[in-house]
Amino acid sequence: MSNVTEAEVRAEVRQWLSDNWNPDMPLVEWRRKLADSGWGMPQWPREWYGRGLSHPLARVVEEEFANVGAVRAANSGVRLLAAATLLEHGTDQQKKKFLRRILTGEDNWCQFFSEPGSGSDLAGATTRADLQGDFWIVNGQKVWSTSAHHADYGLLLARTDWDAPKHEGLSYFIIEVKQPGVDVHPLRQMNGHASFNQVFFTDAKIPQENLVGRVNEGWKVAMTTLMHERRGADGLPPPRNRETRTGRIHAEERAEAEKANEPYKWYPQRAGRVDLIIERAKETGANKDPYIRQEIAKLMILAKSAEWTARRARAAQQQGRPQGPEGSLGKLAASHVARGCSRVHTMITGTEAMLTGSESPREGIIAEILVSVPAVSIAGGTDEIQRNIIAERVLELPKEPRFDTGPFRNVRRN
Amino acid sequence: MATPEGYDPAVWRRMSEELALPGIHIPEEYGGAGFGAVELGIVMEEMGRALLCAPYFSTAVLAANAIMNAGTDADKSALLPDIANGARLATLAITEPDGSWDPASIKVVATPDADGYRLDGVKSFVVDGHIANLLIVAARMPGTAGLQGLALFAVDANARGVERRLLESMDPTRKIARIDFRGAHAKLLGSLDTGATPILRTLDQAAIALANEMVGGAQTMLDSAVSYSKLRVQFGRPIGSFQALKHKLADMLLEVELAKSAAYYAAQAAAVDDPEWPALASLAKAAASETYLHSAAECIQIHGGIGFTWDNDTHLWFKRAKSSELFLGQPSYHRELLMQRWGV
Numbered sequence: 001m002s003n004v005t006e007a008e009v010r011a012e013v014r015q016w017l018s019d020n021w022n023p024d025m026p027l028v029e030w031r032r033k034l035a036d037s038g039w040g041m042p043q044w045p046r047e048w049y050g051r052g053l054s055h056p057l058a059r060v061v062e063e064e065f066a067n068v069g070a071v072r073a074a075n076s077g078v079r080l081l082a083a084a085t086l087l088e089h090g091t092d093q094q095k096k097k098f099l100r101r102i103l104t105g106e107d108n109w110c111q112f113f114s115e116p117g118s119g120s121d122l123a124g125a126t127t128r129a130d131l132q133g134d135f136w137i138v139n140g141q142k143v144w145s146t147s148a149h150h151a152d153y154g155l156l157l158a159r160t161d162w163d164a165p166k167h168e169g170l171s172y173f174i175i176e177v178k179q180p181g182v183d184v185h186p187l188r189q190m191n192g193h194a195s196f197n198q199v200f201f202t203d204a205k206i207p208q209e210n211l212v213g214r215v216n217e218g219w220k221v222a223m224t225t226l227m228h229e230r231r232g233a234d235g236l237p238p239p240r241n242r243e244t245r246t247g248r249i250h251a252e253e254r255a256e257a258e259k260a261n262e263p264y265k266w267y268p269q270r271a272g273r274v275d276l277i278i279e280r281a282k283e284t285g286a287n288k289d290p291y292i293r294q295e296i297a298k299l300m301i302l303a304k305s306a307e308w309t310a311r312r313a314r315a316a317q318q319q320g321r322p323q324g325p326e327g328s329l330g331k332l333a334a335s336h337v338a339r340g341c342s343r344v345h346t347m348i349t350g351t352e353a354m355l356t357g358s359e360s361p362r363e364g365i366i367a368e369i370l371v372s373v374p375a376v377s378i379a380g381g382t383d384e385i386q387r388n389i390i391a392e393r394v395l396e397l398p399k400e401p402r403f404d405t406g407p408f409r410n411v412r413r414n
Numbered sequence: 415m416a417t418p419e420g421y422d423p424a425v426w427r428r429m430s431e432e433l434a435l436p437g438i439h440i441p442e443e444y445g446g447a448g449f450g451a452v453e454l455g456i457v458m459e460e461m462g463r464a465l466l467c468a469p470y471f472s473t474a475v476l477a478a479n480a481i482m483n484a485g486t487d488a489d490k491s492a493l494l495p496d497i498a499n500g501a502r503l504a505t506l507a508i509t510e511p512d513g514s515w516d517p518a519s520i521k522v523v524a525t526p527d528a529d530g531y532r533l534d535g536v537k538s539f540v541v542d543g544h545i546a547n548l549l550i551v552a553a554r555m556p557g558t559a560g561l562q563g564l565a566l567f568a569v570d571a572n573a574r575g576v577e578r579r580l581l582e583s584m585d586p587t588r589k590i591a592r593i594d595f596r597g598a599h600a601k602l603l604g605s606l607d608t609g610a611t612p613i614l615r616t617l618d619q620a621a622i623a624l625a626n627e628m629v630g631g632a633q634t635m636l637d638s639a640v641s642y643s644k645l646r647v648q649f650g651r652p653i654g655s656f657q658a659l660k661h662k663l664a665d666m667l668l669e670v671e672l673a674k675s676a677a678y679y680a681a682q683a684a685a686v687d688d689p690e691w692p693a694l695a696s697l698a699k700a701a702a703s704e705t706y707l708h709s710a711a712e713c714i715q716i717h718g719g720i721g722f723t724w725d726n727d728t729h730l731w732f733k734r735a736k737s738s739e740l741f742l743g744q745p746s747y748h749r750e751l752l753m754q755r756w757g758v
């Protein structure tokens with residue numbers, strides 16, 4: 001990490017923006033400038049499209065971008081999980097090939113971890129990859145793959161050794177989604193949206209150089225992805241105010257966002273919309289009910305404490321601690337907040353919370369919260385799994401007896 | 415704890431002389447170390463962790479803050495140096511036998527007389543009221559009501575017209591007294607125009623300090639439950655390998671971390687005088703109260719029968735958790751205050 005001061009960073013980024021920012025430039029061209037200058041991901045290492053800045057200094061950069069309304073590097077979907085995983089485990093060739101196009105938004109990514117037979121127990125994956133000549137040949141099925149219908153690349157966990165114990169026979173790959181052996185079928189969710197998919201692999205091909213980490217050491221790589229995913233669950237980036245800005249680049253960004261964010265448009269509702277609680281209580285008059293006031297206060301105390309806990313965790317990380325299992329605390333807290341919101345929004349809105357159409361409160365948002373919140377405690381590892389992780393990895397409690405040791409071939413499965 | 419005084423004077427002397435703890439947040443010009451709410455919070459957290467029995471909360475947190483909030487320079491010079499060096503034990507008397515923490519319900523009357531004021535009425539739930547030498551008393555001018563006419567007064571605890579009685583209470587680690595005032599001589603701190611502000615400020619500062627103490631206690635309860643679960647064997651395996659207990663402990667950790675964040679954040683906000691800090695004081699107090707009591711109850715549960723025995727110390731933390739939950743107002747009271755302070 002370099003020894004620059006906040007004032008130096010501010011001056012430098014201001015100068016760079018005044019020299020380079022132009023809202024009439026094509027989006028990808030601008031994002032290439034961001035990647036090559038390092039201002040797109042200032043917290044990344046200097047040799048890989050970053051500037052090696054600490055998180056507080058990276059926030060300074062963000063502020064300066066916001067001040068002039070400059071477009072940031074692409075950050076939707078799982079692209080940043082892919083990037084974090086590659087930065088830690090990828091070869092130089094992989095970093096070179098993928099990181100820049102992640103930041104420019106040219107490639108979209110998805111995650112192929114869960115399968116019909118293995119969700120919580122991810123290491124029980126039975127999708128197979130077999131090396132034939134220069135290619136890994138993939139056969140099997142993944143499910144709940146968010147955004148696979150928009151993706152160019154997928155992060156794939158597949159079995160490469162059936163005689164090893166289950167965690168030791170998995171490998172981690174980058175697979176091209178748009179190829180003949182990959183079939184993507186959208187699945188409809190309980191809230192009516194279709195953001196996840198089932199995906200069938202029939203002799204799909206992966207070039208050897210797309211193996212991430214070593215053969216049969218994919219579990220370790222997957223853990224990196226998951227820890228970043230759980231960590232991210234403690235707060236979504238605030239919605240940006242793109243609507244009012246003019247210029248070619250903003251128009252292109254809006255079009256891109258509409259497509260890339262389509263699968264995620266209900267995600268604010270799934271997190272519970274704590275931001276609407278007090279507003280709604282005032283507009284409905286529920287703020288006069290002493291019982292509801294208590295429930296609102298309980299929820300807000302939880303939400304605020306969760307926010308401050310996430311900040312503490314981030315501060316600890318800035319002091320050099322790597323991403324660890326504590327991310328599970330944030331994920332679990334986010335589940336509590338979401339469920340609390342669902343309960344309290346119901347109390348505040350009352351009978352009308354059932355309505356979904358044009359006559360419904362807040363154009364159906366309240367009802368959408370109620371039918372979206374159940375996803376929070378399942379996606380990215382269930383609450384129960386987060387508790388197991390906290391108990392065994394943070395509190396170091398003794399492990400439970402296992403029934404899945406020995407060669408994977410002989411382990412009982414679905 | 416086991417003595418009627420409720421603390422060990424030798425430990426108190428060392429805390430004061432070697433560590434200068436009672437004056438940690440008192441400005442240097444009045445003999446203190448000149449730190450603020452954050453450092454006070456750190457000290458309180460450690461004391462909570464160890465369940466220290468000492469007149470620290472009463473003297474340093476309640477009385478010293480009250481004097482700093484209400485007193486003139488002369489009052490501070492007269493009273494604070496002996497608090498900072500540990501020579502003077504002091505406390506704050508706000509609540510009355512009705513147990514209300516809302517200063518508007520104060521009934522003790524201060525009647526002006528030739529050389530100051532005379533106090534009449536009854537205070538109760540006064541922490542360390544039986545051992546303090548100096549009482550800071552919240553009272554009202556004759557004929558006033560609500561938040562009008564309130565002020566803080568300094569009273570010599572051994573003066574005529576002051577009658578103190580140790581109350582029998584559940585928490586042996588923090589003793590409380592009832593104090594009857596019958597024409598006791600009192601000196602006004604500061605002036606009458608400040609109204610209830612210094613009292614409210616003192617209560618909010620105390621809520622933050624107590625929240626920090628409580629999260630320290632909650633951490634001890636969690637640590638104790640975790641280490642016992644690794645040791646105790648049933649059904650041929652450590653009880654900590656049972657998922658029901660793992661999940662309970664994971665939930666406890668989350669709860670303790672959340673309450674800590676609230677307590678630290680509130681202390682930081684108070685230290686920089688963030689306009690929101692009184693609301694955050696209520697937030698932190700409500701969060702810490704629920705968390706401490708819950709951690710203590712779960713710690714007893716995880717210890718099984720031994721958790722319910724007198725010889726196992728867990729009950730002492732449980733009792734401190736219970737008294738702290740009620741002291742300065744229970745969680746429902748602070749949640750309502752939070753809503754009001756947020757303008758909901």
Ligand SMILES: Cc1cc2nc3c(=O)[nH]c(=O)nc-3n(C[C@H](O)[C@H](O)[C@H](O)COP(=O)(O)OP(=O)(O)OC[C@H]3O[C@@H](n4cnc5c(N)ncnc54)[C@H](O)[C@@H]3O)c2cc1C
Nearest residue numbers: 111112113114119120144145146375378379380381382384
């Ligand atoms: C909205 C959404 C988006 C998703 N996006 C993706 C994606 O993009 N890519 C991807 O790969 N996956 C994705 N998932 C899948 C998700 O990660 C899995 O659904 C999740 O991990 C649970 O796995 P499962 O559905 O197989 O349930 P199971 O693992 O079968 O769990 C069923 C129940 O058993 C409990 N359980 C299981 N094991 C244990 C245990 N050891 N101890 C205690 N209880 C246990 C679980 O907590 C759960 O309550 C998504 C899911 C959702 C809901």
